[in-house]
Amino acid sequence: MIGGSHPCFIIAEIGQNHQGDIEIAKKMIKMAKDCGADCAKFQKSELEYKFSKRALERPYNSKHSWGKTYGDHKRHLEFSHDQYRELKKYAEDIGIFLTASGMDEMAVEFLHELDVPFFKVASCDANNFPYLEKTARKGRPMVVSTGMQSMETIRRVYKTVKEHNQKFTLLQCTSAYPLDPKDVNLSVIRKYQEEFPDVPIGYSGHEKGIYITVAAVAMGAKVVERHVTLNKTWKGNDHEASLEPSELAELVRAIRLVETAMGSPDKQMLPCEKTCHDKLGKSVIAKVTITKGTVLSLDMFAVKVGEPKGIPPENMQNLVGKKIKVDVEEDDSILADMIE
Numbered sequence: 296m297i298g299g300s301h302p303c304f305i306i307a308e309i310g311q312n313h314q315g316d317i318e319i320a321k322k323m324i325k326m327a328k329d330c331g332a333d334c335a336k337f338q339k340s341e342l343e344y345k346f347s348k349r350a351l352e353r354p355y356n357s358k359h360s361w362g363k364t365y366g367d368h369k370r371h372l373e374f375s376h377d378q379y380r381e382l383k384k385y386a387e388d389i390g391i392f393l394t395a396s397g398m399d400e401m402a403v404e405f406l407h408e409l410d411v412p413f414f415k416v417a418s419c420d421a422n423n424f425p426y427l428e429k430t431a432r433k434g435r436p437m438v439v440s441t442g443m444q445s446m447e448t449i450r451r452v453y454k455t456v457k458e459h460n461q462k463f464t465l466l467q468c469t470s471a472y473p474l475d476p477k478d479v480n481l482s483v484i485r486k487y488q489e490e491f492p493d494v495p496i497g498y499s500g501h502e503k504g505i506y507i508t509v510a511a512v513a514m515g516a517k518v519v520e521r522h523v524t525l526n527k528t529w530k531g532n533d534h535e536a537s538l539e540p541s542e543l544a545e546l547v548r549a550i551r552l553v554e555t556a557m558g559s560p561d562k563q564m565l566p567c568e569k570t571c572h573d574k575l576g577k578s579v580i581a582k583v584t585i586t587k588g589t590v591l592s593l594d595m596f597a598v599k600v601g602e603p604k605g606i607p608p609e610n611m612q613n614l615v616g617k618k619i620k621v622d623v624e625e626d627d628s629i630l631a632d633m634i635e
């Protein structure tokens with residue numbers, strides 16, 4: 296369950312940080328589970344549906360490349376359907392959700408067949424309306440990232456998905472790796488909450504470290520997604536902006552702590568404050584000696600920590616004009632039963 300008072304759903308985005316190696320992928324699923332994440336996520340493409348031929352043939356000379364062309368690079372990183380089935384089974388065996396972003400319509404078909412718990416829509420498909428409509432019609436919950444889009448497009452995304460599917464979330468996201476804090480724009484979370492109050496809002500982060508994601512949760516993010524890695528120095532575009540296991544574990548702890556701390560908006564003195572209040576809570580004290588029968592006025596009062604504790608200072612005004620029944624020494628507490 297996502298949204299409302301349910302705990303924030305934490306997605307560990309393995310993405311392509313498995314280096315194309317299924318054993319590393321399994322280690323990462325296990326790591327996500329051990330660190331307390333709710334879900335391990337991959338990216339599934341049917342490459343000839345996601346990319347045009349020319350895009351696949353494009354040279355990819357980056358230090359992060361696994362092949363001469365972008366196609367060779369992506370083929371190296373892509374798991375087969377059988378490998379996905381194996382990973383899904385592995386995740387089930389160890390007790391963590393597994394899903395993937397369907398990076399094209401055919402990939403979504405496969406993920407539907409794989410019976411993933413929800414579809415993740417990557418930012419690059421947020422403005423792909425035929426894809427959004429077909430995906431929404433399948434009836435599985437959707438987590439839609441909104442990097443690289445305008446507010447106008449996101450309003451259309453909301454309307455399109457909502458028409459076919461009630462169970463979805465929108466994640467604020469800026470698609471830069473690693474993401475500079477000045478480009479995070481957590482304030483968009485508020486904007487989404489205001490514009491789409493019936494939909495849980497979340498955050499997909501590509502910044503370094505955990506603070507910003509924790510802040511997103513304090514702002515009410517009900518889903519967060521962060522890339523994870525076994526080693527930030529490995530080859531690959533995403534490792535640097537990913538969390539290593541110790542950071543992921545810390546993020547989960549921090550999120551759970553902040554959720555507990557969010558508490559209730561009812562402002563009242565809590566039982567846990569009694570000790571402090573008994574010791575240091577202030578009372579109305581006689582500033583001067585007040586003799587029996589005196590009509591009280593403000594200039595007769597001081598506010599101090601008194602012994603015994605007396606009338607709380609917020610009620611001081613109510614004493615004005617009342618008669619005192621006893622003599623009170625200077626610096627003594629004025630008590631309720633001394634007042635006529």
Ligand SMILES: CC(=O)N[C@H](C=O)[C@@H](O)[C@H](O)[C@H](O)COP(=O)(O)O
Pocket residue numbers: 310311338359417418419470472531532533
């Ligand atoms: C927008 C989007 O899909 N972003 C993904 C999710 O955040 C990324 O993981 C990319 O797949 C990755 O950065 C691509 O790197 P390369 O181009 O080296 O394979």
Ligand SMILES: C=C(OP(=O)(O)O)C(=O)O
Pocket residue numbers: 337338396415416417418419440441442466468470499520
């Ligand atoms: C690109 C992805 O996500 P995001 O847009 O949230 O970074 C993804 O899920 O593959």
